[in-house]
Amino acid sequence: MTAQIISGTELSQQIRADVTKRAAALTAQGKQPGLAVILVGDNPASQVYVRNKVKACQDCGFHSVLEKYEADLSEADLLAHIDRLNNDPKIDGILVQLPLPAHINANKVIEAIAAEKDVDGFHISNAGLLMTGQPLFRPCTPYGVMKMLESIDYPVRGANAVVVGASNIVGKPQAMLLLQAGATVTICNSKTRDLGAHTRNADILVVATGKRNIVTADMVKPGAVVLDVGMNRDDEGKLCGDVDYANVKEVAGHITPVPGGVGPMTITMLLVNTIEAAERK
Ligand SMILES: Nc1nc(=O)c2c([nH]1)NC[C@@H]1CN(c3ccc(C(=O)N[C@@H](CCC(=O)O)C(=O)O)cc3)C=[N+]21
Numbered sequence: 001m002t003a004q005i006i007s008g009t010e011l012s013q014q015i016r017a018d019v020t021k022r023a024a025a026l027t028a029q030g031k032q033p034g035l036a037v038i039l040v041g042d043n044p045a046s047q048v049y050v051r052n053k054v055k056a057c058q059d060c061g062f063h064s065v066l067e068k069y070e071a072d073l074s075e076a077d078l079l080a081h082i083d084r085l086n087n088d089p090k091i092d093g094i095l096v097q098l099p100l101p102a103h104i105n106a107n108k109v110i111e112a113i114a115a116e117k118d119v120d121g122f123h124i125s126n127a128g129l130l131m132t133g134q135p136l137f138r139p140c141t142p143y144g145v146m147k148m149l150e151s152i153d154y155p156v157r158g159a160n161a162v163v164v165g166a167s168n169i170v171g172k173p174q175a176m177l178l179l180q181a182g183a184t185v186t187i188c189n190s191k192t193r194d195l196g197a198h199t200r201n202a203d204i205l206v207v208a209t210g211k212r213n214i215v216t217a218d219m220v221k222p223g224a225v226v227l228d229v230g231m232n233r234d235d236e237g238k239l240c241g242d243v244d245y246a247n248v249k250e251v252a253g254h255i256t257p258v259p260g261g262v263g264p265m266t267i268t269m270l271l272v273n274t275i276e277a278a279e280r281k
Pocket of ligand 1: 048049052095096097098099120140231239258259260261262263264266267
């Protein structure tokens with residue numbers, strides 16, 4: 001039996017329709033939601049993602065601004081731009097596209113964003129709020145994964161969840177959201193011995209390593225839900241995830257594709273966080 005595909009594209013359409021209505025209601029009160037996206041340098045992947053984010057904003061009736069700067073922008077200048085956006089009443093959300101050039105301290109930049117405009121949920125105070133179960137903004141990718149589980153009515157409470165990858169932007173917040181939903185959570189990392197021994201125990205398997213084919217069919221429990229956060233290129237240059245999709249889909253109960261899975265949901269949850277920021281104001 002082959003797995004049921006969880007389409008991030010379709011789920012995104014449903015959620016974005018609701019976001020569009022809420023944006024129209026705010027706009028009618030003179031409070032159009034606004035997102036500012038800052039891109040430093042000319043990383044080609046970042047250019048595509050940033051363009052997709054700005055387009056999604058426009059589609060939902062948001063005000064959006066894209067600020068592009070040369071790769072040699074100084075850290076001080078970037079901090080000054082953030083300060084300006086922190087104080088701009090038309091801007092509800094600020095996103096600084098990562099990665100930043102090496103001469104800029106990304107942590108310092110993230111900490112400069114006003115916490116109530118940190119729609120990525122990366123600010124240290126938002127990380128702390130999430131950890132203690134009082135999130136202001138849930139990081140977009142893990143939040144999107146939770147919405148995908150919700151969309152199939154998955155009983156997360158009591159399930160074994162395994163997160164492969166322990167980054168601050170995906171793995172760690174993903175583990176927190178799953179834990180708070182009642183799952184028993186294991187976080188694996190690049191040093192984990194016998195990864196398969198852990199992943200085979202997973203009812204819910206979230207893979208976010210940036211390594212193609214790190215999860216193969218023999219590492220998946222029959223019937224598991226497999227959520228693939230990876231964004232890689234295969235030998236033909238086609239977009240693919242971290243999971244050996246063709247084979248894993250024959251074992252899993254549900255699986256998310258790449259493209260058309262978690263990626264579009266990440267952008268959708270950015271819109272959700274931005275509308276919530278605007279509604280709170
Ligand atoms: N401050 C910050 N916030 C982020 O949220 C952030 C970031 N920096 N840096 C880079 C990563 C990556 N990311 C993606 C978002 C959407 C797709 C996406 O829409 N993917 C499409 C395909 C897009 C394509 O064709 O390349 C899909 O999976 O179907 C992918 C990747 C957000 N990120």
